[in-house]
Amino acid sequence: MKKWIGRLLGGDKETEVATGAGTAVAMDEEALAAEVDAAYYRYLTASSGRNIARELEEQVLAEVRALAGDPQGASVLVPRVPELVGQLLGALSDENISTAALSAEVGRDLVLVAEVIREANSAYYRPAKPIETLEGAVTMLGLNGLRMLLAKIAMRPLIRTKTQGVARQLAPTVWKHSERCAFAASVMAPGLSAGVFESYLAGLMQNVGLQVAFQVADRICEGKVPGSGTFGVELFAASRLLSSVIAAHWDFPVEVVDAIARMGDPDASHLAQALAQGDRIAKLRLLLDAEVIEEDDSFVTTGLNGFQRRCLGKLADLGD
CATH class of the missing domain: 1.10.3210 (Hypothetical protein af1432)
Structure with missing residues (x-):
């Protein structure tokens, strides 16, 4: 960690x-x-x-x-933080990373893909229509939103x-x-x-x-x-x-x-x-x-x- x-x-x-x-x-x-x-x-x-x-x-x-x-x-x-999440958070330190590159990083883990899409469709973001693609979800969350989501996923096992x-x-x-x-x-x-x-x-x-x-x-x-x-x-x-x-x-x-x-x-x-x-x-x-x-x-x-x-x-x- x-x-x-x-x-x-x-x-x-x-x-x-x-x-x-x-x-x-x-x-x-x-x-x-x-x-x-x-x-x-x-x-x-x-x-x-x-x-x-x-x-x-x-x-x-x-x-x-x-x-x-x-x-x-x-x-x-x-517990310790999952290694993959740590790697993803490290990638997010690049402020200039593209949506496509972010999507590729997240797409390495199907569970993470589901979490990102679910978050983008949550009551907090309230999309005009359901978001069904990973790239659309990443665009909705933005870099900071994705950072927060990944931090939450990383920290969850520490509390549970x-x-x-x-x-x-x-x-x-x-x-x-x-x-x-x-x-x-x-x-x-x-x-x-x-x-x-x-x-x-x-x-x-x-x-x-x-x-x-x-x-x-x-x-x-x-x-x-x-x-x-x-x-x-x-x-x-x-x-x-x-x-x-x-x-x-x-x-x-x-x-x-x-x-x-x-x-x-x-x-x-x-x-x-x-x-x-x-x-x-x-x-x-x-x-x-x-x-x-x-x-x-x-x-x-x-x-x-x-x-x-x-x-x-x-x-x-x-x-x-």
Whole structure:
């Protein structure tokens, strides 16, 4: 997996550091993020969360944080990216590659061909008439759309873990969030002068550590996970740090690694801010879809601005 993301992006690019907002605003944002995280965690673990002694919660958090200090050990707990996808992403680093050349590269794998055509016909792209050819699908997606699709295909096995227990049970919902977070972050990126693809990639990657964290919790808590929302906020923070460490070990771009590690920090990069906004919008989308909250919930009406609410609505069109 090493180097394929670097080849795709053609080298690292410096990102601006946003100036911090006022302290009161930052505190409000932090409190809102924690409330959304707690609500989402309770929803995510509703079927497997239990009241667990604080000593065991601390043990889970300590082990997840310790794994962040062992990138080699942490990275082997998740699957590797398929070699063909890595090769294709490397080919896409050429901004001048033709549609015909792209189609030829994708056409080497029939499963990938089907994925590309299905994506081009999805509710997001809404073609005027069904697209039936690979070249037509590649034209519809464009270079950046194809990059995002291939990144999603590459990252999917990292979240859809083959382990048993709680991590496996929660994997489908974690992946839904990853997809929606990636999309929302990429939509937020232009308004924050952040890279669109880098934001998408960070959204896909940020939950990899969470799947490892659920494996740890499952083992320590004997087939269960703590159900406390407060614990969930702590676990999300610890697992994002773990995700960033794994991303660095796999040679992801420095700005993507930093954005995952510092998501929610008001003084972090524009990319980190795009990721934080995308993460919140994606969590609210899942809570709405599960009817945990309503459209007029304050998380939506006052927690999101008009543009973010439109993105929230657009997420309803994403297929699983």
